[in-house]
Amino acid sequence: MADPTPxxxxxxxxxxxxxxxxxxRLSAKxxxxxxxxxEERARQQxxxxxxxxxxxxxxxxxxxATAQTLYMRFHLFFPYADFNYVEVALTTLYVASKLHxxxxxxxxxxxxxYSLRFPHLVRRGGHVDVTAVDPNMLEHERRRVLSIERLVxxxxxxxxxxxxxFPLVVKLGRKLGLDKDATQAAWRVAVDCHRTPAPLSYPPHxxxxxxxxxxxxxxxxxxxxHDDAPDDADAARVIKVLGSxxxxxxxxxxxxxxxxxxxxxLLDLYITIVSTPANDPSLQLFSPSPVxxxxxxSRAGASSSRSARPSPGPVSAATTAFRLHPGxxxxxLTELKxxxxxxxxxxxxxxxxxxxxxxxxxxDGMGRNDGTMRFVWDxxx
Numbered sequence: 411m412a413d414p415t416p417x418x419x420x421x422x423x424x425x426x427x428x429x430x431x432x433x434x435r436l437s438a439k440x441x442x443x444x445x446x447x448x449e450e451r452a453r454q455q456x457x458x459x460x461x462x463x464x465x466x467x468x469x470x471x472x473x474x475a476t477a478q479t480l481y482m483r484f485h486l487f488f489p490y491a492d493f494n495y496v497e498v499a500l501t502t503l504y505v506a507s508k509l510h511x512x513x514x515x516x517x518x519x520x521x522x523x524y525s526l527r528f529p530h531l532v533r534r535g536g537h538v539d540v541t542a543v544d545p546n547m548l549e550h551e552r553r554r555v556l557s558i559e560r561l562v563x564x565x566x567x568x569x570x571x572x573x574x575x576f577p578l579v580v581k582l583g584r585k586l587g588l589d590k591d592a593t594q595a596a597w598r599v600a601v602d603c604h605r606t607p608a609p610l611s612y613p614p615h616x617x618x619x620x621x622x623x624x625x626x627x628x629x630x631x632x633x634x635x636h637d638d639a640p641d642d643a644d645a646a647r648v649i650k651v652l653g654s655x656x657x658x659x660x661x662x663x664x665x666x667x668x669x670x671x672x673x674x675x676l677l678d679l680y681i682t683i684v685s686t687p688a689n690d691p692s693l694q695l696f697s698p699s700p701v702x703x704x705x706x707x708s709r710a711g712a713s714s715s716r717s718a719r720p721s722p723g724p725v726s727a728a729t730t731a732f733r734l735h736p737g738x739x740x741x742x743l744t745e746l747k748x749x750x751x752x753x754x755x756x757x758x759x760x761x762x763x764x765x766x767x768x769x770x771x772x773x774d775g776m777g778r779n780d781g782t783m784r785f786v787w788d789x790x791x
Contacts, residue, residue, distance in 0.1 A: 424567035620672020631737035
């Protein structure tokens with residue numbers, strides 16, 4: 411009788427941040443036949459779903475932002491084609507609720523998503539009619555969320571330490587002398603930043619600095635802000651400081667290259683948003699009003715077929731927290747990106763390619779039960 415195949419053993423070291431080039435390499439491996447543009451649309455659709463469901467669950471922004479980052483990290487290790495984006499999005503929201511101690515049961519999160527996915531189940535008051543939900547389908551989705559939860563935890567090596575940039579944005583706004591409106595705009599840009607890969611590569615304080623920098627760059631339509639300073643003296647000063655090397659880099663433990671790359675990721679997001687038609691089906695998450703059903707005065711039987719159709723007020727993946735000035739469009743945003751690149755030609759992304767010499771293998775042992783996976787992480791990670 412042949413000996414059974416011995417089980418394999420894998421060792422995985424937790425790295426909280428990955429080099430931008432490595433993020434791109436892993437993304438290319440997992441996107442399969444998807445084009446880069448289609449992958450970006452899928453990512454924005456999932457992030458919008460996480461945002462909308464998180465708001466309906468009453469989660470704070472830190473929970474929603476963490477869930478969006480977990481979703482993008484998940485698909486650095488697991489292919490898009492193997493998972494339903496809704497199930498992964500709901501799972502990352504569930505895991506994030508645990509990480510930030512804002513707990514919700516999987517069943518409650520799934521039901522909150524039904525108001526977006528199945529508008530005909532919404533009744534008066536904006537709540538889903540639980541009696542109309544198929545219990546078998548609900549239980550199946552609950553089990554799927556719990557099964558994917560382990561995979562999400564594996565991608566973060568069960569390291570439950572998370573941080574978000576939002577409190578730092580407020581502190582930086584005060585430190586840099588920005589007024590309340592400018593600081594609030596920077597906070598909204600930081601919210602949008604979690605729909606980009608930047609939090610996968612940079613710690614919260616760098617994301618916060620990049621968000622402040624991008625917010626002042628976008629405050630008014632000016633494609634060459636370093637050459638033609640804005641009218642706002644505070645904004646002009648922040649652009650000059652964060653856009654150039656100086657003592658602030660040691661003070662904030664960041665580099666101008668890192669801050670620049672975060673700003674570029676944000677500009678890429680806004681270019682995608684403004685260049686995508688608002689009625690693009692791939693970016694729509696249809697939802698009835700959160701306070702009233704679509705047909706408040708109609709009989710259930712008579713309106714079932716009509717209420718099953720999407721309501722006229724969709725929640726769109728093209729809706730960002732930061733409202734761009736109406737003068738910005740894809741061309742002007744691209745010109746701003748070119749201006750930033752021209753100012754720092756050949757600038758590195760702030761990573762030493764020789765550091766962290768261990769190349770990550772995104773598949774060995776992950777998501778499998780035929781071997782042993784050991785997760786280790788450094789005390790300072």
